[in-house]
Amino acid sequence: MAVCIAVIAKENYPLYIRSVPTQNELKFHYTVHTSLDVVEEKISAVGKSLGDQRELYLGLLYPTEDYKVYGYVTNSKVKFVIVVDSSNTSLRDNEIRSMFRKLHNSFTDVMCNPFHNPGDPIQSKAFDGIVSGMMTQTG
Amino acid sequence: MECQEEKPIIYTMENKPIVTCAGDQGLFMSLYTSLAQQLPREPMEWRRTYGRAPKMIHLEANFVQFKEELLPKEGNKALLTFPFLHIYWTDCCDTEVYKTSVKEDMLRWQNSLRLHGSADWVIIVVETNDTKKKNKTNILPRASIVDKIRSDFCNKQNDRCVVLSDPLKDSTRSQESWNSLLLKLRTLLLMSFTKNLGRFEDDMRTLREKRTQPGWSFCEYFMVQEELAFVFEMLQQFEDALVQYDELDALFTQYVLNFGAGDTANWLGSFCAPVRSWNGLLLRRPIDMEKRDGIQRGEASLLDLRSYLFSRQCTLLIFLLRPWEVTQRALELLHNCVQELRLLEVSVLEGSLDCWVFLSCLEVLHRIEGCCDQAQLAANCSHTVGLWAYATDKLKSLGELCGLVSEKGPTSEDLNRTVDLLAGLGDERPETVHSLQSPYKKLKEALSSVEAFERHYLELSHAAMEMYRAIGRLRSARLVGKSLAEFYMRKGDPERAESFLQEALKSYVSEGWSLPVTHTRKQIAECQKLLSRTEDYLQTSALLAGDLNLTSEERKHFCQEILTFAAKAGEDSHKVTLSMAVFAQLTRLQFHPATASVHSGADLRVVLTLRCLMPLSVRIQQVAASIHFDVDRGGTRGRSKGAQRPTNPGTVEFTHSSSSAGPPSSSSVGPSLELDEIHDRSPSDNTLNSAGVVCKNTHLLLRRHDSNTPPDTPNCVSPPAVAMKEGAQMLKVQDVTLEPGNNNVIFTAPSEQPGTYTLRQLCATVGQVQFVLPHIYPSVQYEVYSQEPQLTVEPLSEPLLAGLPQKVKFTLLTGHYTVKKGVALQLSNTDTMPILPSTSCTAHIRDPAAELVGESVLSIQSSEKVTSISLPPTPPYHTLEFQLEVLCIIPSGSDRPANERLTNGEVRHRPRSYSHPDTPMTAIDQRMSIDCPWSIYSTLLALTFYIPFKTKHSLLSAGNRKYIQVCVQNVSDVNFMLAEVKLTEKQHPSLELLSLNTKTQQPLCSKHSVFCLWEVRWKDDLPSCLQCVFSATFSPLNQDISAFKPFHYQFNLERVTTLYSVRAEILPPAGEQHCRSGFLCGLEVSVTRLSEPAEGELAEETDTDGLKTTKLMYEVADSSSNWAVCGKSSGIVSMPLRANATHKVQIEVMPLFAGHLPFPKIKVLKYLPHTAAVAIQPDPDSCVENDSLSLLDKTLDDQADTASIRSRGSVHSVGSGDQQQKGVAMPRLEAFSPGQVFNNSHARQVLVLPATDDHIVEVNAT
Structure with missing residues (x-):
């Protein structure tokens, strides 16, 4: 399903980033980092039209030959980025949205942990589990 | 349309719906021009089937002469050549002529139409005045030709015959008739469209539904649906036309996806053929007939089909003025094609797709540039930049494939590959043969030589980077820059590469992306090594050696690089100075002793804890900390100051941002706040005026944040230049080996001179390399003091x-x-x-x-x-x-x-x-x-x-007898034992003090008192003055007798002798046994002189009897409101100076309550008449008495006042103090000493009965 899932702090440093083929980790880091350009562009575009403020899903950030990068931004400007293999054509927009929602819920749980210091990298087993689920699950 | 300046074969634009004309050709030709002009002038509303929104369209038509061949044969699906309307023109006005020739002609026409099932026809009868005139003979208009035609052909369909009157005349009648004709034509055309297109669409749908049948071919269907698209395009309904292509696109995509899922369609086989041509998209023609033919023949490859489809979509989108959608779709298409080829497992020559993508990108960009002006292009960079970047990427990989990037140039193998790739491009298309900068030419040139490749690649890269910058996508721009840097590195140009890498690194560092940081830094290290920028290289190596993202081998390698350099025999004495932060972190500093304050010459050790970040143990020749020395004035601040420090000065913990792997938040936050409370108290009464919090390190926190990163982060791109300041004094340790992790380094601090020593810098020297910590923060100090005894x-x-x-x-x-x-x-x-x-x-x-x-x-x-x-x-x-x-x-x-x-002579x-x-x-x-x-x-x-004690004494009397009481109060917290209580008189040995105390020892507990009593006995005469000494011994309770210590108390008693005795009697009213409340009774006061006059006692007056008398004043003062004194409450009596002389005074008093009432108090005072007063200096006590006395004097003078009842001697002082004249003439009162007057009736009580008729019970609650 997803090949890389990243959570990026408001200040644009990674809180969590995991990718499936580990040998390509670096490439995904670059990809996710670059995608922040589009995230910022989209956020500022949303900011202009106050109407759809509530829409957190940013949609396809940019496609590359091999991957599709989707974005999502919480109200506290924490960004989620999901990278999907382009050859995986079965994934529809709705599925991506639901993945983001799941991710957001799990992220909220992490933030609710009183022992978690907001701004620290996420080191939660539960969150890890959710992410693993999204990466392995087929279809 | 913007594209009209180009002159490709405009196929579609000339297409108009075909309308055939039969009948009088000459007549038609005369009307053709105005008809063709006027038909599209007004829009018509086209109501659509299937709930599609109605549209206003301008109708145009291509009028052609009617031929039977034009009529579509059965099964012909072509729509473009389909005649939508058939017109028969006639201006026949002669019935005869009509009957003979025209009717027949019409019938033939009708028959051939009917044969082909075409019902869209109209007969136009042109009437002119001339013809009418000719026809004047003809009878009623009812029987005109028109009517005849109508009755002959248009049974029930009268509207199929239209009259056009005077078409060439400029009259209102002519105009009206034109209008109605045009309206009719338009209506009929639309009806025909609706009907025929509807039928066509139905057929098309039926065909589509058959797609699961084995013989179905996508290409055939494609042609059919495209026909519909053409018609819409012909009608200028580009939106609808685009929909047709999009549907085809989606259908094809679905088939490919299904193929991927294992559901193969036979017809897909042709698309799976190996790719032989990769000449890119062609967007300059509205219709690429070459490709279309290929599709029609079923020979097109996947790329051909996609290219054709996209070119059509592109054309329509440009018609629709949506060029930016073209770029977006183009990028999707290119990605998609690459994926689809992979999915269909089409064999492709390596690099051929790159060629195709590259050419396509450029083609799209050219196309867009062709229809937009420069300003529009610049404003919409965000839409095109993706294509630019994609093209750059592809060119780069092509260059790598063809050996154009390496330093040596392409090998023969590379050249072969290049030839193969170029072969697949085919010939250049005729449209671009003459243009200088076609994508085809670019690619060919780029692949031809290393230099040309470099030129093109750089051009593209810079274009992409600039565009990214222009739209604010800096990260993307830097990524392109990084890829450019990689290119330069391969070309052996590290200098240029480094600047791009540094820029990229800066952004990764500032945003805390550790993996890219490590990777980029590694590349930078490579650059710096090649550039032999030793210092920078070592610094980067140090950073990398401490980088946890690297494997331990890599870290060791970089560490070894530093050590190797350090070990090199330094022929030049220049030492390389690096920042300590990357090498080791100072985590803790401890002082022994912990006060960090020693006297001069004492031993003070400083223990530094350094966390070494290197993967190997490093031998350090010297660790030195430079010290700044401040001489304290006086130098004897001593320990007190050390104790006042707020925190434990013994240990200083240094906080660091964890490592380069951590988020930058901690380092970007900078030093933490150091806050202090302040209280502003008023100096006079110490009340709090204000309280607040001050930040002690504002100078660090409120620094202006420059664009460069703060220098103390370990992540810094280029560590700041550090200079080791040579201090006069240093803490030094030689030969230390730092193991990875925490190490303790122990220094012995210099402490010769008193003063404050501040640790400033830390420096570790490894051979030629010095690691310097430029500032130790928070600042660490120790004090050396010198102290006076x-x-x-x-x-x-x-x-x-x-x-x-x-x-x-x-x-x-x-x-x-x-x-x-x-x-x-x-x-x-x-x-x-x-x-x-x-x-x-x-x-x-x-x-x-x-x-x-x-x-x-x-x-x-x-x-x-x-x-x-x-x-x-x-x-x-x-x-x-x-x-x-x-x-x-x-x-x-x-x-x-x-x-x-x-001893020293001073007066103590x-x-x-x-x-x-x-x-x-x-x-x-x-x-x-x-x-x-x-x-x-x-x-x-x-x-x-x-x-511990408070001692009081008092003199007690009983008639003539005298007693002395001493009270010792223990005011301390200790319990004592009091013993050997003794009272002695110093001057009168004959006097006997008889102790009435029974116990020899008495405990005297804390806060308690002991009373001792002695009776005074004397033989001849009682001296008027006694000098007594009370003595006792005491010790804390439960201690040995030997521990008893003496305690003395001296006091003097004066005027001891009792002079007068006062006795009072209360006499019930006459005839009564007891006093009753509310009834007057008598108070008899008798004052008796007890002693003979002493020598010093003065007689004020001499009686008539020759006796010496003295004047006394008595006063009845009832202090408890029990008695009302009626009449005079005070008076003056003259007492003879003789023993046993008695004076009695009768006073009327009234008891106010029933019960046992204490006697009213009777005071006796010495009255000094004014003559005598002069002699005696008034003492302050008696002056106070004067206040009340002056009033008494008045009452004495004013006898009328005696009747007034004065209760309990309350004195109405009417400003008596003011009236008093301090002078000679005032008589004075003087109190007797406590022992001089003895009151017999002191504390006596008398029974008072309640008044008999007293039925009011008075309750006095206080």
Whole structure:
């Protein structure tokens, strides 16, 4: 399903980033980092039209030959980025949205942990589990 | 349309719906121009089937001569050539002619139409005035040709025959008839469209539904649906046309996806053929007939189909003025095609797709540039930049594939590959043959030589980067820059590469992306090594050696790089200075001793904890910390200051941002806030005016944040240049090996000179390399002090009690002074506080850390004047402690000692006793004067003692007999035993004081009192003045008799003798047994003189009998409101100066209550008439009495006043004080001493019965 899932702090440093083929980790880091350009562009575009403020899903950030990068931004400007293999054509927009929602819920749980210091990298087993689920699950 | 300036084969634009014309061609030709002009002039509403929104369209038509071949044959699906309307033109006005020729012609026409099932026809009859005129003979218009035609052909469809009147005339009638004709034509055309297109669409849908059948071919279907698209395009319904293509696109995509899912369609086989041509998209023609033919023949490859589809979509989108959608779709298409080829497992020559993508990208960009002006392009970079970047990417990979990037140039294998790739491009298309910069030419050129490739690649890269920058996508721009850097590196140009890498690194560092940071830094290290920028390279190596993202081998490699350099024999003495932060972190600093404050010359150790970040153990030649030295003024601040520090100064923890792997938040936050409370108190009454919080390190927090990163982050791109400042003093340790992780380095700090030492910089030297920590923050200081000897004396227990032996502690801080053997303290002795000799007095010697280092017995020698204490030898900065017992003698009352002189000749100050505010005890300050050997001045010390007792005495009388009572109150917190209570009289030995105390010893507990009583007996005469001394011994409870200490109290008693006795009687009213409340009764006061006049006693007057008398004033004063005095309450009596002389006074009083009432009080005072008063100096007490007396005088003078009832002697002082004249003429009153008047009826009571008719019960609640 997803090949890389990243959570990026408001200040644009990674809180969590995991990718499936580990040998390509670096490439995904670059990809996710670059995608922040589009995230910022989209956020500022949303900011202009106050109407759809509530829409957190940013949609396809940019496609590359091999991957599709989707974005999502919480109200506290924490960004989620999901990278999907382009050859995986079965994934529809709705599925991506639901993945983001799941991710957001799990992220909220992490933030609710009183022992978690907001701004620290996420080191939660539960969150890890959710992410693993999204990466392995087929279809 | 923008694209009209180009002149490709405009196929579609010339297509118009075909309308055939039959009948009179000459007539039609004469009307053609105006018809063709006027038909599209007004829009018509086209109502659509299937709920599609109605549209307004301008209709145009292509009028052609009717031929039977034009009519579509059965099964022909072509729509473009489909005649939508058939017109028969005639201007026949002659019935005869009509009947003979025209009708037949029409019938033939109708028949051939009917044969082909075409029902869209109209007959136009043109009427002119001329023809009408000719026809004048003809009868009714009803029977005109038109009617005939209508009746012949248009049964029920009258609207199929239209009359056009005077078409060539400019008249309203002509115009109206034109309008109605045009309206009719348009309506009919639309009806035909609706009908025919509807039928076509139905057929098409049916065909589509058959797609699961085995023989179905996508290409065939494609052609059919495209026909529909063409028609819509023809009708200028580009939106609808685009929909047709999008549907085809989606359908094809779905088939490919299904193929991927294992559902193969036969017809897909042709698309799976190996790709032989990759000449890119062609967007310059509205219709690429070449490709279309290929599709029609079923020979097109996937790329052909996609290219054709996209070119059509592109054309329509441009018609729709949506060029930016083209770019977006193009990028999707290119990605998609690559994926689809992969999915279909089409074999492709390596690099051919790259060629195709590259060419396509450029083609799209050219197309867009062709229809937009420069400003529009610039404003919409965001839409095109993706294509630019994609093209750049592809060119780069092509270059790599063809060996154009390497330093050596392409190999023969590379060249072969290039030839193969170029072959697949085919020939250049005719449209671009003559243009200088076609994508085809670009690619060919780029692949032809290394130089050309470089030129094109750089051009593209820079274009992409600039666009990214322009739209603010800096990260993307940097990524392109990084890829450019990689290119430069391969070309062997590290200098250019580095600048791009540094820029990229800066962004990764600032945003805390550790993996890209590590990767980029590694690349930079490579650059720097190639550029032999040793210092930078070593710095980067150090960073990498400490980078946890790298494998330990890589880290060791970089560490070894540094060590190798460091070990090189330095022919030049230049040392490389690097920032310490990347090498090791200072995590903790500890002082031993922890106070960080030592006396000069003492041993002070500083322990640094360094966390070494290197993967190997590193041998350091020298670790040095430079010190800044400040001389304190005076240099004797000593320990007190060290204790005032807010935090434990012994250990300083340095906080660091964790490592390069961590988020930058901690480092970007910078130093943490250091806050202090402040309280602003008013200086007068210490109330709080304001409270607040101040930040102590604003200078660090409120720094202006420059664009570059703060220098103290370990992530910094290029560590700041650090300069090692040579301080005068250094902490140095040689030859330390730092293991990975925490290491402790122990320094011995210099402490010769008193002052403050601040640690400034830290420097570790490894051969040629120095690691420098430019600032140690928070700043770390230690103090070296020099101290004068100090002697303090303090009580061992609080409070010190006077009269008992008490221990006091002597503490000597030697400071810089060394106590040698034989040195002694000289204490001046005083009588009031002797030092008690004690046998064993031990002195304890402690070192600065308060550890006991020695004990020795003191020798104390007392002479008359001084006590000398020999001190044991003590080293400097040690503490000498010993205890001595002293006794402070309680001063006994009003004893006036003679002046004493101290040993040094000073007049001794009497220890003055005073009452202390904190305790009820009376305090005495006792001073000690000590001569110390280290000073020429005597040390004066004060001890405060407290007297544990308060003593009071009183004289009691019973008639002539006298008693003395002494009350001793214990005001201390200690319980005592009081013994040997004694009272003596000093001057009159004949006087006998008979003790009435039974116990010899009495406990006197804290806060309790003991009363002692003596009766005074005398033989001849009682002296009027007694000087008594009360003495007792006391000791704390439960102590040995020997511990009892004396206590004395002196007091004087004067005017002891009883002069008068006063007796009062209450007499019930006459005839009554008892007094009743509310009834007057008599009060008889008798004053009796008890003693003979003494020598000093003056007689004021002489009686007529020759007796000496003195005047007394009595006053009945009832203080408890029990009695009402009726009449005079006071008066003056003359008493003879003779024993047993009695004077009686009768006063009327009335009891106010029933019960046992105490007698009213009777006061007797000495009355001094004004003549006598002159002699006696009035003392302050009697002056006070005067106030009330003056009024009494008045009442004496004013006899009319006597009737007024004056209750309880309350005095209405009507400004008496003001009226009083301080002068000679005033008579005065003088009180007697307590022993001089004895009141017999003191405390007596009398029974008062209630009034008989008293039915009112008075309740007095107070």
